[in-house]
Each structure stands twice: as structure tokens, then as C-alpha cells.
Amino acid sequence: MKKINRVAIVGGTHGNEFTGAYLIKKFEKLPNLIQQPSFETLTLLGNPQAFAAGRRYIDKDLNRCFLHTNLQDITLSSYEDIQAKAIYEMLVQKGQSQVDVIIDLHSTTANMGLSLMLGSHHPLLLQLAAYLSSINPWVKICWTQPEKGSNFLRSLCELGFVIEVGPVAQGVLNAEWFQKTEELIYAILEFLERSNQGLILDFNSTLTLYQYLETIDYPRDEQGEIQAMIHPQLQFRDYQPLNPGDPMFLTLDGQAIAYQGKSTVYPIFINEAAYYEKGVAMYLTQKQMMDLAGNL
Known part of the structure; x- marks a missing residue:
């Protein structure tokens, strides 16, 4: 199984989704909470201007700005297009992802619980999904758009995925869902650490x-x-x-x-x-x- 060397946790890709944004703020102040012995964990506030304004985006949806052709298009000059290029340069160099896992944190007004939105059937992601759903009844697993040709931020990495948490109102911090999301992140990081160590975690064989x-x-x-x-x-x-x-x-x-x-x-x-x-x-x-x- 692939060894994990670096994990990126992204919050605030949409500026009015406060759960992920404030978790990033917390992890920036207390980085030891998310560090593991065998890999490095990075944090990133995806859309700082939209977050400061309490808006989903400034000009356009940042999470629709990561098509490879758009990232290479210098004529695209909206704030989110420029921010997408900056994130790409941070996480990808010379066409190669500099992180092994991207966890993109989102919240939703829909009753989605703790939903993992996968873009691939990579064995490690499937194992992670099965493990999380076996230990937490709030966890649901979705298979959406394949990463090839995707315009989502998670597509910058083979093992990128989205966590959707809700129901949470836009522009609101909900303590219950903040804590549930934080606990889920710790469970993910623990799983990746134990995977690096070759330790097998129990999970349901049927997902x-x-x-x-x-x-x-x-x-x-x-x-x-x-x-x-x-x-x-x-x-x-x-x-x-x-x-x-x-x-x-x-x-x-x-x-x-x-x-x-x-x-x-x-x-x-x-x-x-x-x-x-x-x-x-x-x-x-x-x-x-x-x-x-x-x-x-």
C-alpha cells in the first residue's frame, strides 16, 4: 500500500462554510493536534477573501476552478481563478502532486451527516471509507465525479476527497458539527498513520x-x-x-x-x-x- 508522506487539510474553500474554516484556524494555532509520527500534515484556508467577507465566493465558485486547462489559462483573472492557481502551485509542482492526501472540508444546509465524497475507487480510500463508516454511524460514502477532468480542488491529488457536514446554516458555527468533524479528521489521520505502519484496522468487508x-x-x-x-x-x-x-x-x-x-x-x-x-x-x-x- 502506498506510503503517506504529506496530508493537506483544506477548509473555507467556500467562505461561508465556517466549520472547515475555523477548524483550519484551530489547527494553525495547535498544529500538534494533527501531526503524526510518519507523515506531515499541512493546513490551508482555501478562500481567505470570501471567508473574511462571509460569502461563498467573491467572483465565482472556487471549487469549480481546478480544471487543468483553466489552471493553465492566464486570461482567467477572477479572484478565485487566481486563488486556484496559487493553491495549485502550492500543492502541485512540475505536474506532480506534493501531497498524498487532500481532505477538503465543506458544510451543507442539507441533512448529509458526515459524508465522504470520493472521486476514485483507490483501495486506500475504500479501506478508509469502510473503516470510518464502521466506527461512526453518521458517516456516509458517496461516489461522484471521477477525478480525471474534474474541476474540484480534491482532484489535485489521487487520494483527494471531500467531507460534507450538515445540516449547518451558511455563515454559522455549529458546535455539534464542528466537534463531529474534528473527531472525524482525527480518525482519518489515525487510520493513515496505522496504514503507514502496516497495522490492519478492522472494518466491514462490505461498503x-x-x-x-x-x-x-x-x-x-x-x-x-x-x-x-x-x-x-x-x-x-x-x-x-x-x-x-x-x-x-x-x-x-x-x-x-x-x-x-x-x-x-x-x-x-x-x-x-x-x-x-x-x-x-x-x-x-x-x-x-x-x-x-x-x-x-
């Missing part, structure tokens, strides 16, 4: 994984205005089954709109506040059981 299928927008009129809300029976039911015919949206005049799919799906990021501008009401996922014995 429950939610694979991304598609995004769903809110019903809109011809002018693009939203005409329906998340149905009350679906609100806060992230990772719960949505069956054909189940209520999905509620129109402004109180009419239910049912899910028209042909099979059961598992919505996540339901009614995420930051996704209104992106035209996303929720992601639909498919629940899978992965036999790690056959994939490692």
Missing part, C-alpha cells in the same frame, strides 16, 4: 456506497422562476429511498409533484441553499453494496 446518477432542478416556468418547493415528506430525508410515485415537490399553490422515475433512488443534497444558483434541487444516487474483498 455501502451511494453512486451519483443525476441532478434534479426545481420545476420552473418559462422565465426560469421556481414554481415548486421540496415536498415536506422529502425534506431532510437525504440518503432515504425515494420510490416512483412518492411526492418530490410541492407547487406554490399546494399541489404535489411525484417522482416519475422507474426505480428507487436515494436523494442527497436535498434543498442545498448554495445549489439554487446552480439549478440543482438535489442529487439522485443509487445505493450499492461493494465487496471490498473483491476490489482491494
